[in-house]
Amino acid sequence: MTTTSLTKTDDHSTPILAATGVTMRFGGLTAVRAVDLTVRPGEIVGLIGPNGAGKTTFFNCLTGLYVPTEGRVAYQGTVLPPKPHLVTQAGIARTFQNIRLFANMTVLENVLVGRHTRTKEGLASALLRLPSFRRAEQASKERSMELLEFTGLATKCDHLARNLPYGEQRKLEIARALASEPGLLLLDEPTAGMNPQETRATEELVLAVRDQGTAVLVIEHDMRFIFRLCDRVAVLVQGEKLIEGTSETVQADERVIAAYLGTPFEGAPGSDEVAEVEAAEAHQHTAQTEDGQ
Amino acid sequence: MTIHTTTLDGTSPPLPLSPTLARALTAIGTIGALISTFVAWTWTTSFPGNLTVTGYPGGLQLITLTGAVLTTVYLIVGYGIRGLRWLAPAGTSGPVLYLALGTLGTTWYTLLAITVDLGGLANLEPGGYIAAATTLIAVIGALGLPTDSATDPRPSPNAPGPPSWYRLRRALASVPPQRAKPLPVWAEILAIAIAFGIGLYLFTYGIDTEYAELFLGYLILTSFGFAALNSAGLIARLTALTTKHHNIALAAAFVAAACFPFTQDNDTYTSVGAYILIFATVALGLNVVVGLAGLLDLGYVAFLGVGAYAAALVSGSPESSIGVHFPFWAAMLTGAAASLVFGVLIGAPTLRLRGDYLAIVTLGFGEIFRISMLNLNGTTGPDVTNGSMGIPNVPSLKIFGFDFGENHNILGYPIGPFGNYYLLMLLVTAFVVLVFRRAAESRIGRAWVAIREDETAATAMGINGFRLKLLAFALGATLAGLAGTVQAHVTTTVTPEQYQFAGPVPPNSAFLLAAVILGGMGTLSGPIIGAALLYLIPAKLDFMADYQLLLFGLALILLMRFRPEGLVADRRKQLEFHETGQLDVPDQDRLPGQGIGITKAEA
Structure with a gap:
């Protein structure tokens, strides 16, 4: 009964993101194998997994940076074209694992670049400087400043992106991604290299983004961050989705613990053997001391 | 110590x-x-x-x-x-x-x-x-x-x-x-x-x-x-003053430049002025491609050549194989349009490449242009350009009855043919300056700079990289073609040898690139100053002609060592140098001190 009612509510809202059977092969190596993932409106979904599990590759498949070998990615029911700029135009924005800001542009300019898909002024309009150009430019600047206020970078709008401290560079990446007015925000390790305070601040920022109506899919290694934040968590191990569910389910799952910490191999010493060895050692020790006397 | x-x-x-x-x-x-x-x-x-x-x-x-x-x-x-x-x-x-x-x-x-x-x-x-x-x-x-x-002044006390x-x-x-x-x-x-x-x-x-x-x-x-x-x-x-009153500074620069022919008694040095302006204008066009969009184009002079050939062919020169005589505005549009088409034709296949590959391919296309012009001579190909003879006797311009080839008295000052062309070229330069500035300070300009900084991130921001790069390439080509139409009339002869990759006389592709880099990439005044220096110094020091390229190379190496941002620093680069204490690059000279700390901890 409960399961049917769940599927019914699912049908009501079309998922923001529906990836079905996404497979990515590089030659003989299968980096991502038949992964299904859905993100519903207003959700924060976490994607975790050990290093090399294929999380970033999966992200790249979603955003059109890679063309998946098999499977399809749909945004609000329409299949996405495999071109990064068209994906962004459709409404998926992303940040990068290793920060990729436009280092020699100012903070404000970085966000203005993020507005690119939501503005239309072409070269002719820029050269003629028609009133419409000035209006659009003004509106873009205002919207960008709002985003900088939102992320707390407004006072630094004239600084070069490269001169920002690390934590603020991460925030600026999020502001730049939000500038394209996305329905879904993909965050690739947003707290990597941050101290606990900065991590808390990022957590609040992500929650605020969700409250504005943007769904979030986040890759992260910081488990506390993931389990505090996410409505659902998917675990990717060696390119395959191991499990998906609430924080509690995932945390309790033995396979997840095994994936992170490893499993004892067959014939690994049990507690009996350990006791036996210890006893033998103790015996030898006493024998040696007796000999000495 | x-x-x-x-x-x-x-x-x-x-x-x-x-x-x-x-x-x-x-x-x-x-x-x-x-x-x-x-x-x-x-x-x-x-x-x-x-x-x-x-x-x-x-x-x-x-x-x-x-x-x-x-x-x-x-x-x-x-x-x-x-x-x-x-x-x-x-x-x-x-x-x-x-x-x-x-x-x-x-x-x-x-x-x-x-x-x-x-x-x-x-x-x-x-x-x-x-x-x-x-x-x-x-x-x-x-x-x-x-x-x-x-x-x-020392980076560290020791x-x-x-x-x-x-x-x-x-x-x-x-x-x-x-x-x-x-x-x-x-x-x-x-x-x-x-x-x-x-x-x-x-x-x-x-x-x-x-x-x-x-x-x-x-x-x-x-x-x-x-x-x-x-x-x-x-x-x-x-x-600080010129940034505050940007438009006034531009106008003052324009007026000062327009005064130059009036300070001259004859045409000896106004010709130098006119050639500098042509060189500077083309360098500014190249600055759109290299400075803003970050596309290394080593064959850019070909677009100047396309404009000049197009203008010479429709100029009514007796040696032109077409033999039509367009009014100048039409010739200008023809030259610009021909360059635009040529730019798109070359750009569409090559701009899928990045970095060094693009540089090599554009270098190749630049040479292909020159050799094609050589071969369209009637024996090795159809007779269009007279081969190495080029198109001589390009007639002087006449606009509204004003003959650019004659001496005129303007406000009591004698202005010779080169003075006339200098003033005409100055208008073209002003137009290119306007285009450059407006394009740079717009959504398109920002997208170009974003592509230059990080193309992958730029596409992830929704920028259609290929389309915008093609736009930069086409705009740059058009501006060079525009300058080429005037150049054909100033030099009166258009030959393939004027449009080499490298040569002793600017403009050629290598010198154009050098003018942009020497002056300051992405800036407005940089390429103009760079072009003026690169034209004037070799022209004046003709006794060093044999060593010119050697000295030129030496000067570039020294500049890159001591002032890599060029003579005129970009606003962004200026910010980079004026903001201190925020770089997260560790100070290298502190490392020995840290080493001591580690040994202490280990002990």
Whole structure:
């Protein structure tokens, strides 16, 4: 009964993101194998997994940076074209694992670049400087400043992106991604290299983004961050989705613990053997001391 | 180590003299040099510029005189006289040292030139020896002045090298100027106008120099003089003013440039002016491609060639294979459109490549253009361009009955054909400046810079990388084609050999790229200044023609080592240099200290 009612509510809202059977092969190596993932409106979904599990590759498949070998990615029911700029135009924005800001542009300019898909002024309009150009430019600047206020970078709008401290560079990446007015925000390790305070601040920022109506899919290694934040968590191990569910389910799952910490191999010493060895050692020790006397 | 730290405190000068003695020495040297210019330096007039007269200075002596006068002015400002302090908002010791060095350089160069030209030191009159000695005394005195900067110039207290070297570097370093008193707007605009007036005068003087020795002497003093003004803080002031009144500064630059032909009696040097403008305009077009979008184009001169050939073919030249005669506006549109088409045709397949691959392919296409023009001669291909003969006798332009090939009197000043073309070209340059500026400060310009910075991130921001790169390529090509249409009429002959990858005469692809990099990538004034220098210096120093490319390479290496951002720094790069303490790059000299910490912890 409960399961049917769940599927019914699912049908009501079309998922923001529906990836079905996404497979990515590089030659003989299968980096991502038949992964299904859905993100519903207003959700924060976490994607975790050990290093090399294929999380970033999966992200790249979603955003059109890679063309998946098999499977399809749909945004609000329409299949996405495999071109990064068209994906962004459709409404998926992303940040990068290793920060990729436009280092020699100012903070404000970085966000203005993020507005690119939501503005239309072409070269002719820029050269003629028609009133419409000035209006659009003004509106873009205002919207960008709002985003900088939102992320707390407004006072630094004239600084070069490269001169920002690390934590603020991460925030600026999020502001730049939000500038394209996305329905879904993909965050690739947003707290990597941050101290606990900065991590808390990022957590609040992500929650605020969700409250504005943007769904979030986040890759992260910081488990506390993931389990505090996410409505659902998917675990990717060696390119395959191991499990998906609430924080509690995932945390309790033995396979997840095994994936992170490893499993004892067959014939690994049990507690009996350990006791036996210890006893033998103790015996030898006493024998040696007796000999000495 | 500790000795070094103590000796670099305060404002200790490179030479340990007392300030009073240093000032006195500088004053004696400078005034001695000033007087020496009124005495004969050599006995014969076979050295160009008459240096034999006792009583008034002549030729290169005038340059020394100017240097000495400027040094004196800054020496007087150093006494803190009211009403003169605005001349040196960042201190006077640096400017005095630079100017003394400049005077020394130009004077010793003159004496060396006399010795070499006339064959031996015997050709120097006592006046020459006095000049040599006094300028040296002035430099020694200037080296003993307390430095403007009080900061330790060393990257870290235990950096290697003798302390005197660092003291010299500190003496030459520029200090940020004190805060300017706010001026009324009219005074600021007046200051801009005067600055551009001086600039026009300096440029005109340089272009009008009649012999290479005078030009070199001028070049030495101007470079040091510029460094002195920079060290005095006046350049920073002027930059602040021009950024504040951007449009007025642009207008002033345009007016100053338009005044140039009116300062000339004949067409000898206006032709140089016209060629500089053509070169500068094409460099500015290339700056869209290289400076904004970051696409390294090594075959850019081909677009100038397309424009020039198109204009020559429709110019009504008797040798043109088409034999039509378009009015100039139509010829201009034809040239620009032909370049646009050519740009898109070359760009569409090549812009899928990145970095080095793109550079090689554009280099190839540049050469393909030149060789195609050579082969379209009737024997190895259809007869379109007359092969290596090119299209000669391009008729002079006539717009509304105004014949550009004739002499005219404008406002009572005689303006020759090159003067006419100079003024026409100036309009084209102004148009290109407008296009560049408006394109750069727009959504499209930002997208270009984003692609230059990180193409992957730019596409992830929704930028269609290929389309925007093609747009930059096409716009750059169109602007070059526009300049080409005028060039065809100025040179009156269009041949394939004008459009090589590298050659002794600018514009060619290598020199265009050099002008952009030398001047400052992504800036408006940079490529124009770079183009002016790169055209003027080889044109004036024709005796060095054999070594020109060697010297050119050497100059580029030195520039890249000491000022990689170019002569005019981009606003973004300026920000980069003015913001301190935020880089998360660890200071390398601290590492040994950390090493000690680790060993302690281990112990």
